[in-house]
Amino acid sequence: MSALNVHAMRVIYFAELGRSIRTLFQSLAAPVISTSLYFIVFGSAIGSRMQTVDGVPYGAFIVPGLIMMTILTESTSNASFGIYLPRFTGTIYEVLSAPVSIVETLVGYVGAAATKSVVLGMVIMATARLFVPYEIVHPFATAAFLILTSLTFSLFGFILGCWADGFEKLQVVPLLILSPLAFLGGTFYSIRMLPAPWHTVTLFNPIVYLVNGFRWAFYGKADVAVWVSLGMTVIFMLVCIAIIAWIFKTGYRLRT
Amino acid sequence: MDAILSIRGLEKTYAGGFQALKGIDLDIRRGEIFALLGPNGAGKTTMIGAVCGLVRPTGGTITVDGHDTIRDYRASRAKVGLVPQEPATDMFITVWNTVEFSRGLFGKAPNKKHLDQVLRDLSLWDKRNNKIATLSGGMKRRVLIAKALAHEPDLLFLDEPTAGVDVELRRDMWEMVRKLRERGTTIILTTHYIEEAEEMADRIGVIDKGRIILVEEKHALMKTLGRAELRVELKAPLDGLPPELSAWPLSLSDDGLVLTLTMSGEADEEDASAAAFIKRLAAENIDFKSIDMKRSSLEDIFVSLVGNNHERP
Numbered sequence: 208m209s210a211l212n213v214h215a216m217r218v219i220y221f222a223e224l225g226r227s228i229r230t231l232f233q234s235l236a237a238p239v240i241s242t243s244l245y246f247i248v249f250g251s252a253i254g255s256r257m258q259t260v261d262g263v264p265y266g267a268f269i270v271p272g273l274i275m276m277t278i279l280t281e282s283t284s285n286a287s288f289g290i291y292l293p294r295f296t297g298t299i300y301e302v303l304s305a306p307v308s309i310v311e312t313l314v315g316y317v318g319a320a321a322t323k324s325v326v327l328g329m330v331i332m333a334t335a336r337l338f339v340p341y342e343i344v345h346p347f348a349t350a351a352f353l354i355l356t357s358l359t360f361s362l363f364g365f366i367l368g369c370w371a372d373g374f375e376k377l378q379v380v381p382l383l384i385l386s387p388l389a390f391l392g393g394t395f396y397s398i399r400m401l402p403a404p405w406h407t408v409t410l411f412n413p414i415v416y417l418v419n420g421f422r423w424a425f426y427g428k429a430d431v432a433v434w435v436s437l438g439m440t441v442i443f444m445l446v447c448i449a450i451i452a453w454i455f456k457t458g459y460r461l462r463t
Numbered sequence: 464m465d466a467i468l469s470i471r472g473l474e475k476t477y478a479g480g481f482q483a484l485k486g487i488d489l490d491i492r493r494g495e496i497f498a499l500l501g502p503n504g505a506g507k508t509t510m511i512g513a514v515c516g517l518v519r520p521t522g523g524t525i526t527v528d529g530h531d532t533i534r535d536y537r538a539s540r541a542k543v544g545l546v547p548q549e550p551a552t553d554m555f556i557t558v559w560n561t562v563e564f565s566r567g568l569f570g571k572a573p574n575k576k577h578l579d580q581v582l583r584d585l586s587l588w589d590k591r592n593n594k595i596a597t598l599s600g601g602m603k604r605r606v607l608i609a610k611a612l613a614h615e616p617d618l619l620f621l622d623e624p625t626a627g628v629d630v631e632l633r634r635d636m637w638e639m640v641r642k643l644r645e646r647g648t649t650i651i652l653t654t655h656y657i658e659e660a661e662e663m664a665d666r667i668g669v670i671d672k673g674r675i676i677l678v679e680e681k682h683a684l685m686k687t688l689g690r691a692e693l694r695v696e697l698k699a700p701l702d703g704l705p706p707e708l709s710a711w712p713l714s715l716s717d718d719g720l721v722l723t724l725t726m727s728g729e730a731d732e733e734d735a736s737a738a739a740f741i742k743r744l745a746a747e748n749i750d751f752k753s754i755d756m757k758r759s760s761l762e763d764i765f766v767s768l769v770g771n772n773h774e775r776p
Contacts, residue, residue: 212537218567222556229555297551301610304515304545305568306537462519463477463512 215307219315220322223289227323234285234323235330238277242331245273246338249395260397261428266339271421272394274331278324278353279360279389279414280381286320286364287377294368294461303462309455317361324357341425348424348433355440356417362447369454369461388414398430413443466490467528467542467618467649468514474522475509475673483509485673486523491618496640496650498660498681500765501670507653508548510670511620515545527618541570544616546607548623548653554596558587558606561595562613569614581612584639601632608636612643619643621652625659637663661685661761671769681761688767690759691733693724693740698750707747711740730758 227234250266257265293299302312335341343349371377392414398406409415410431420436423429429436454461468491475484483506491497501507512518514525516536525532527539553561562578582588585605590598595606604624611619621640625633640650640663654660660667660681667684669677677684700719714723724740726733737756744751 212568212570214567214570214572218564222553222560222564225556225560293553296553297547297549298553300517300545300547300551301565301568303517304540304543306540306570307568308537458519462517 212305212307212311215305215311216314216318219302219307219311220319223316223319224322226289227285227319235327238281238327239330239334242273242277243334243338245269246335250338260400261426263426263428264339267341267426268397268422269395270332270335270339270341271425272392272418273335274328274353275356275414275418275421276386276389276394277331278328278356279417280385281327282320282324282357282360283364283367283381283385284377285323286317286361287368287371287380288364289316289320290365290368291371291374291377295374299461309452312455313362313365313451317358317365320361320364321354321357324361325353328353328357343425344427345424349421352417352421352424352436352440355437355444356421359440359444359447362444362451366447366450366454369451369459372460385414388412389418393418393430413439416440464490465493467493468651469526470510470514470523471525472523473510473513473520473525475506475513475518476521483673484513484520487670487673487675489668489675489678491649491651492666493617494644494647494649495665496644496652496663497666497668498664499651499653499668499670500657500660501653502769505670506673507670508622509673511545511622511651511653515543515620516540537570541614542617544611544614544619546611546619546621546624548626550600550603550607552595552603552606552610555594557592557594558582558598558609559591561606562609565610566613569616571614577615578613581609584642585609586635601628604628604632605635608639616648618649618651621650621654623653625654625656633659657762657765658760667761669765669768677768684764685761686727686729688759688764689727689730690763691726691730691737692757692759693726693737694755694757695722695724695741695744695751696720696753696755697722698752701749705747705749708743711743733758 246266249269254265254269259265260268293302367377367380391409392412393409398409398415401409416431416436416439419429419431420433420440423433423436453459468489470487470489473484473487474482476482487506487510499507499510509518513520514527514532516532527542530539530542532539556564559578559582562581563573566573566578579588582591585608587602587605587609590602595603598606608624624636628636637659640652643650652660652663664681667677667679667681668675697720701715701722702719704713704715712725714725715721716723724737726736741754
């Protein structure tokens, strides 16, 4: 019996989605409200005093960045919580003693977290449309970047959830690492607006590539070439998968 | 022997250097109830964890129904059900959803009929739509058992299933264990309540300090290691053991008022021998005030085994 355990994928995936539905308010309403606040503050209040960026009105310019920022933090915290919670309560024993491999576990946990992020991304896109009238130039690329980013950061969150040994650590990474990187990653500005040394420094921030890839998909222009964005995102995803493979191989923090 | 579980040279040394299992060899027969006894920290839970995939062995092999638990883990794990010692369940979903989850997790297609039956057997049917958080501690235990049975395992581990549960649940649980055995499920249980092992098990294994120190049929164990003592309190003190009774394995208390007869063997042999002794006392005109007979339990045997082992260097 070496075939994949499809029933296990099904039940983990739907159990995880079920958890999101039970906490629908936190899952959807909270990010939508905070994103709306960003639009009101940056888009309407400040944006009305700003010029266009690369020919895109400022309010529309920040849409892809804001969606990306929310997707990154929500994917990470959802996926990390999804695997950390059973570790914390002890219910993980059942998954660890079940006939499942890395594939079923990732499809179930990461798949559910990514699904939720994609839905969230679409909800925010729709919400943003209420504030700013934007048009999407490359809808397929938009969908692809949305899915790819959701998956990649759900993988990252899974690693975080395996590594964390307390609720503080679960909070620390999104708050102290992801949020600053997202703010500094050209979410609210074009990195070309930055003075010389900072522009180069920013290129080491992986989030720059995500935001710019997404922005290219929206408006057909960005600070870095789209294939560089795509390549960097895929590399980050492969690194996450490699780390998770190592976690499964060694049983790190899962099996004793 | 048709073994459903074979453990050979199983070793586990934890990262900190503690050696929890020091070369376990054990075969579990298909369809039996096997009680694994041992003091706290003897390695019971580690051994169960190694079979179920929770603990990574550092040596040895385990096969479940012929499937290696490392190389062929999908096949071996699908056959095993585990009721863990620590009650841990997802609090916010319903009883029905959690057993459905467990069944799918172990690779089985949904089967409402089987799950209905499991819930009925465990008196959980009325609670099937309740959230687990709203259940009492005993009910949560039942849920754990239902989860372990959801995928129809051939081999069921019950790790301290009756620790901290009330009389009713214990009785239901043993009733269920009997039913499972009738259907051919093999059951391995650990328990602190040795009288339960004595009542339920076909075979007894004793583990101590990471080693199996004894595996024996329960009846044979009781026969070879069981003792019975007949204590007779006399009306008048004796100066010494009467020579007429020298054929009996007797001892006399210092004050000469208590005769103690020590017997071993099957219970009915002991009874016959006690009855014969009483008749003989009457025939010898030795009058007595009271008679008390005490048979050693599995617990006494267990304490003597583990106690001796602890004294060894």
